[in-house]
Amino acid sequence: MDERLSCFKAYDVRGVVPDELNPDLAYKIARAFADEIEPKTVCIGRDARLSGPAIAEALTKGLNDAGVDVIDLGLAGTEMVYFAVGNYGYDGGIMITASHNPPEYNGLKMVRSESRPISSDSGLFDIEERARKGIAEKTGSGTRTERDILEDFTQHLLQFADIDQIKPMRILADTGNGAAGPALARLAKELPVEIEIIREEPDGDFPTGVPNPILKEARTEIEAKMKQAVKVGAPYDFGVAWDGDYDRCFLFSHDGEFIEGYYIVGLLTKAFLSKNADQAIIYDPRLIWCTEEIIKNHGGRGVMSRSGHAFIKERMRKEDAVYGGEMSAHHYFKDNWYCDSGMIPLMLVLDLLSKEGTSLASQVEEMIQKWPCSGEVNSRVDDVQAAVGRCSEAHKNGKHSRIDGLSVEYEDWRFNLRASNTEPLLRLNVETRGDLGLMEQKKDELLDIIRRQS
Secondary structure, three states, X not given: OOOOOOOEOOOOEEEEOOOOOOHHHHHHHHHHHHHHHOXXXXXXXXXXXOOHHHHHHHHHHHHHHOOOEEEEEEEOOHHHHHHHHHHHOOOEEEEEOOOOOOOOEEEEEEEEHHHOEOXXXXXXXXXXXXXXXXXXXXXXXXXXXXXXXXXXXXXXXXXXXXXXXXOOOEEEEEOOOOOHHHHHHHHHOOOOOEEEEEOOOOOOOOOOOOOOOOOHHHHHHHHHHHHHHHHOOOOOOEEEXXXXXXXXEEEEOOOOOEOOHHHHHHHHHHHHHHHOOOOEEEEOXXXXXXXXXXXXXXXXXXXXXXXXXXXXXXXXXXXXXXXXXXXXXXXXXXXXXXXXXXXXXXXXXXXXXXXXXXXXXXXXXXXXXXXXXXXXXXXXXXXXXXXXXXXXXXXXXXXXXXXXXXXXXXXXXXXXXXXXXXXXXXXXXXXXXXXXXXXXXXHHHHHHHHOOOO
């Protein structure tokens, strides 16, 4: 049996260039995509990585040689590819990005019509097999057309807020030299707020580090600038930062404090249910109590789903949910073809803060106090299943769930423990009902059990 291609993961393609992913392989993947999906027109976008143009050229040639017409979007965010497929009715889309991985990486995120995800259980590994074996059935002579969709994309984003009601604010935005700079600059022209952008210019060398604001070291510049603004008496109202392909966004309070993604899920849940309570909200099992209370208090309908974009999107369609949120900073929207977006959350936060006349800090402070959480804590272990088994046995008197990993719930605290799909890692999340000390205690106890290598 042939060895699997290492760049094919559960949800996308990602690997080191040129060892794991290169133009030759990209060409084969394009031919395989054409055979498997049978599209007539496919759009291609790419982030700021230096290897992007060569991979885009190879994908275009592969699709053209299969008789598929290609719409080249140029520099774009992942959500722009989702938008293009859904808005213009293309048969598929391919985004060239490795998101938050180091500069030597690149990858592919692929969707079919209606921006439905192509992942391990919906055709990705069939594409992998075709590419690995060099199977190319369809032939033809497709075309390549460049298309600038930024204006249409901007108008789409503006629909998620009542622009006339947005109050003046001063916002610091960090695009991390990723792809978000041009899109944000264009959007900012339409908003009645002042948005100061740092690290705006897309630069595939990532001179100050790869944009991944979930890491503390990637947040240093925006946090320092916001704290300094407070010292001189000219604070920003809040801060926002994006990863490289800006399908995730991260928020900061006026004093530069990073806000855990868990509380942003609660905030966006409130934003939707405040407008219309009779709606379904999808959330993942890692941290749940804050979200569930907000849904209950606003009369919504909550549905728990397994983590991961393919599972969330599928469940949203099934439940006709208006919004789905993951604490990892992925946010999904019905009116965005059930796809994730890093720009729509900014619009919703501006809208909510303006209508309620409050600050971002005040919006999340109550959540943080009522539902203290550990954030995701990773542990590298020799035997993942053995570590999970030890935690399960040590907490056998709690209420267990296996929707996604192991969740155990008690009256005043709970935890979720999930294995990484790609590494021997366990990801722990702990939350309590208003007791920060208990949260820290239980987190430490669990980490002792997890990291006990026996």
